[in-house]
Amino acid sequence: MTATTPTWDPGQYLRHSRHRARPFADLLARVQEIPGDPARIADLGCGPGNVTVQLADRWPTAHVTGYDNSAEMLARxxxxxxxxxxxxxxxxxxxxxxxxxxxxxxxxxxxxxxxQWVPGHLESLPGWLDALSPGGTLAFQMPHNIDAPLHALMRELAATTRWKGLIGDDALRPTDSVHDPLVYLDRLETLGCATDVWETTYLQLLTGPDAVLDWVKGTGLRPLLTALADDPDARDAFVAEYRDLLRDAYPEKPYGTVLPFRRLFAVARRKA
Structure with a gap:
């Protein structure tokens, strides 16, 4: 979905499945009842499908389709x-x-x-809303933490003399990949929806050695790992330098490592 399309690793992604699934549950908790019976539901960017099942649990008679562009994820x-x-x-x-x-x-x-991986996703919203039944809902959540140390340190390291020639800008998620919450509120309200937009910061308690690195290997680091896939030595060297920076930014405590993680949520109900 970016110029450097990531190669995804479902096993790595699912290592932190509890933390990754919780925001979706929180999103669905704010979705009111939907019009269809049985309902027709789409899950965009479904990954390995482990959170898509929440939709079937909430609407057990629905026909739910999960969509993704990763062959590795769809295989799971x-x-x-x-x-x-x-x-x-x-x-x-x-x-x-x-x-x-x-x-x-x-x-x-x-x-x-x-x-957050889809450039220009704001421009897709009108077409997606047009595809909803009257009274239907568009609901999404995204990380809104591109300024957090795990991203800022990745960008700073990639921009150093050693790495700049090996890692192109398209291997890093743009800093404007997610907009301010007010942008989504304004766009969705202007399109005629009853809209609820909010943010939540989760204090994710991760366990195990280099837990934040282990987390980001499943998501934000994927494009960079893909860009360096043909040079394993360089890939491993970059990861080692990045690991050391993360250790300082997110010190391990006796009970684990805390990763503050801010997410943006939007629920837009098409007026009947």
Missing amino acids: TGEHAGPTAGGGRLDFAHADLTDWAPAETYDLITSNAAL
């Missing part, structure tokens, strides 16, 4: 696909969110921690 969704206990269905399909255009009407379109 098979364990979740098929009929659901409530009589609905859960399936998955390939799609690139940079140009995904709904081919049918949905009662709910969701996205969990994916739109």
